[in-house]
Amino acid sequence: MSILVITEHREGTLTRLSLETLAAALSMEKPVTAVVLGHSVGALASQLAGYALERVIALEHSLLLQYTPDGYCRALLETVQAREPWLVLFPHSYQSRDYAPKLATALGRVLASDVTGHRMEDGALVLVRQLFQGKLNADVRFAGEAPHFASIQAGAYRADTLPAGTAPIETVTPEIHAADIRTNPEAPFREAQRAVDLTAADVIVSVGRGIKEAENLPVVQALAEALGAELAASRPICDNGWLPMERQVGSSGQTVAPKLYVAVGISGAIQHLVGMKGSKVIVAINKDPDAPIFEVADYGIVGDLFEVAPALVEELRKER
Amino acid sequence: MNIVVCVKQTPARDSLLRVDAAGKWVSEDDLNFEINEPDAYALESGLQLKEQHGGEVTVLCAGPARAAQTIREALAKGADRAIHIAADHLGALDPLGLAKLMAAALRDEKPDLVLTGLQSDDLGYGQTGVILAELLGLPHATIIMQVEVEGGTLQVKRELEDGWFQHVAMPLPALLTIQSGISKLRYATLMGIKRAKTKPVRTVSAAELGDAATPVLEVARVYAPPRGKRTQLFDGDARESAARLVEKLRFEARVL
Ligand SMILES: Cc1cc2nc3c(=O)[nH]c(=O)nc-3n(C[C@H](O)[C@H](O)[C@H](O)COP(=O)(O)OP(=O)(O)OC[C@H]3O[C@@H](n4cnc5c(N)ncnc54)[C@H](O)[C@@H]3O)c2cc1C
Numbered sequence: 001m002s003i004l005v006i007t008e009h010r011e012g013t014l015t016r017l018s019l020e021t022l023a024a025a026l027s028m029e030k031p032v033t034a035v036v037l038g039h040s041v042g043a044l045a046s047q048l049a050g051y052a053l054e055r056v057i058a059l060e061h062s063l064l065l066q067y068t069p070d071g072y073c074r075a076l077l078e079t080v081q082a083r084e085p086w087l088v089l090f091p092h093s094y095q096s097r098d099y100a101p102k103l104a105t106a107l108g109r110v111l112a113s114d115v116t117g118h119r120m121e122d123g124a125l126v127l128v129r130q131l132f133q134g135k136l137n138a139d140v141r142f143a144g145e146a147p148h149f150a151s152i153q154a155g156a157y158r159a160d161t162l163p164a165g166t167a168p169i170e171t172v173t174p175e176i177h178a179a180d181i182r183t184n185p186e187a188p189f190r191e192a193q194r195a196v197d198l199t200a201a202d203v204i205v206s207v208g209r210g211i212k213e214a215e216n217l218p219v220v221q222a223l224a225e226a227l228g229a230e231l232a233a234s235r236p237i238c239d240n241g242w243l244p245m246e247r248q249v250g251s252s253g254q255t256v257a258p259k260l261y262v263a264v265g266i267s268g269a270i271q272h273l274v275g276m277k278g279s280k281v282i283v284a285i286n287k288d289p290d291a292p293i294f295e296v297a298d299y300g301i302v303g304d305l306f307e308v309a310p311a312l313v314e315e316l317r318k319e320r
Numbered sequence: 321m322n323i324v325v326c327v328k329q330t331p332a333r334d335s336l337l338r339v340d341a342a343g344k345w346v347s348e349d350d351l352n353f354e355i356n357e358p359d360a361y362a363l364e365s366g367l368q369l370k371e372q373h374g375g376e377v378t379v380l381c382a383g384p385a386r387a388a389q390t391i392r393e394a395l396a397k398g399a400d401r402a403i404h405i406a407a408d409h410l411g412a413l414d415p416l417g418l419a420k421l422m423a424a425a426l427r428d429e430k431p432d433l434v435l436t437g438l439q440s441d442d443l444g445y446g447q448t449g450v451i452l453a454e455l456l457g458l459p460h461a462t463i464i465m466q467v468e469v470e471g472g473t474l475q476v477k478r479e480l481e482d483g484w485f486q487h488v489a490m491p492l493p494a495l496l497t498i499q500s501g502i503s504k505l506r507y508a509t510l511m512g513i514k515r516a517k518t519k520p521v522r523t524v525s526a527a528e529l530g531d532a533a534t535p536v537l538e539v540a541r542v543y544a545p546p547r548g549k550r551t552q553l554f555d556g557d558a559r560e561s562a563a564r565l566v567e568k569l570r571f572e573a574r575v576l
């Protein structure tokens with residue numbers, strides 16, 4: 001009973017999260033097969049063959065050149081049915097979000113999505129996933145028969161220690177027809193040049209929904225000024241149009257790693273954390289002592305930002 | 321266009337969450353509920369498309385009796401009618417079981433477009449829309465930031481990671497999962513609130529819909545996440561906390 005890991009690649013490189021997903025699979029002590037899909041993915045298959053895997057399957061088809069949910073599901077349905085794995089693991093990316101639930105549904109299964117950890121209990125796999133944007137955890141189990149389906153959250157497993165090996169490569173041409181594919185994607189693009197480059201900032205003060213209203217923004221602006229920091233924000237602040245999109249930090253915004261990141265009234269949902277976890281020193285100000293942001297913070301103040309931020313400004317001015 | 325918008329009622333974001341006695345969900349006793357955030361944006365998109373192309377917006381919501389409040393709010397904002405799947409224990413369903421009920425409720429609806437949010441704030445599966453698309457045999461696209469309809473064709477803008485986007489075209493009928501921030505949300509008008517009271521709400525029980533299959537994915541236990549990192553936390557008087565933090569940042573972390 002093996003594990004199939006569906007890897008992803010961008011611009012000719014395997015994504016980091018794909019490698020983390022391989023690490024998750026390898027830690028489950030079962031034979032692991034990596035799958036790579038696309039058109040001309042030989043080099044990627046060779047790279048995967050350098051890890052301690054049972055096998056690498058390259059699914060090659062011109063209709064897989066561009067990702068489509070229909071094309072990927074066709075190809076993978078055939079693969080899963082032929083290989084009869086115990087578990088199919090995906091990186092929890094925007095791409096797998098788009099098709100993995102469809103694939104699982106086609107087989108009458110449910111994907112355990114966005115998994116952060118696992119353990120075996122009485123021979124059964126227990127997976128950990130987050131509820132309420134990281135405020136609670138849940139242990140989930142599969143009822144019913146294999147194959148099971150799960151996707152792995154970014155940063156949950158470490159990819160830097162993947163054991164080396166030599167795995168055989170099987171190249172397969174799945175049966176896909178142009179008529180199977182109902183959506184027509186265009187090439188990915190980026191919006192026009194950003195006016196602010198948060199990645200260049202040494203210090204960032206980032207504001208979240210704790211600020212409550214746009215009118216209150218001067219409270220954090222003053223703190224940013226006192227620290228000589230760039231102002232950034234969580235997604236809802238930009239969604240509301242209170243700050244421009246280019247100041248958004250997170251999975252759909254910028255990824256930053258300043259010397260100092262001060263999160264003010266931000267709860268710490270995973271989509272925000274992935275954009276700032278790499279900061280050298282993280283400070284969180286939040287009135288909720290259980291806010292997930294404190295889990296990544298080096299220093300935290302539990303309190304009302306409307307009292308704490310002005311107090312910090314005063315303190316910073318005092319000793320300069 | 322016949323548009324269906326799936327909305328879920330979830331605990332208000334600032335809720336103090338406590339695990340319930342059975343350890344499988346949170347105690348709902350003193351929680352407030354509101355519309356799941358991305359679903360508010362899905363509703364907004366549906367209403368805008370109706371304004372542009374005519375037709376009807378139907379709200380589909382599965383939940384206990386309290387969900388009627390969220391349905392009323394959606395009707396007050398401009399939805400024309402609603403289907404309420406009466407389901408007391410949503411947590412006992414996996415997303416496939418839920419989507420099966422939703423698909424059954426839509427059997428006679430023949431929607432041109434089904435909109436869902438991309439993810440629920442409580443269970444956070446991020447799947448129900450995609451599963452529903454597969455059950456209904458519809459093409460779909462997820463994490464949508466822009467929707468345009470031209471003739472029988474849909475043009476959407478998908479959000480990808482790291483600030484990338486992609487345009488995708490597909491035929492109608494189709495299903496889209498909408499991302500927060502797709503457009504500015506409207507408020508219900510007084511007139512809208514008044515009108516909502518007379519708009520039709522069809523309530524159907526799970527049993528009438530052929531009941532959900534036994535779950536394939538089970539929630540065994542819900543608990544507070546263990547704390548791993550040793551964060552230096554200051555609480556109490558704001559001035560004192562501020563002074564201690566600044567001292568730490570200057571002399572320990574040396575980042576000031
Ligand atoms: C596919 C996808 C992509 C996403 N991409 C991003 C992204 O790129 N970036 C991003 O940020 N999010 C992103 N999100 C959204 C993310 O899941 C969260 O919803 C979001 O980060 C929450 O923002 P927040 O912390 O500001 O708000 P909330 O979660 O509402 O948190 C507000 C916090 O403020 C605190 N607070 C309230 N009042 C006060 C006060 N007076 N003093 C102190 N603290 C207070 C509260 O305790 C709470 O912790 C994405 C979601 C999805 C599904």
Ligand SMILES: Nc1ncnc2c1ncn2[C@@H]1O[C@H](COP(=O)(O)O)[C@@H](O)[C@H]1O
Nearest residue numbers: 327328382436437439440445446447448
């Ligand atoms: N009980 C429900 N009633 C109506 N729609 C729902 C329900 N649960 C989930 N949805 C829809 O499916 C989306 C994704 O939910 P989830 O798969 O739980 O993350 C939500 O944003 C809603 O649009």
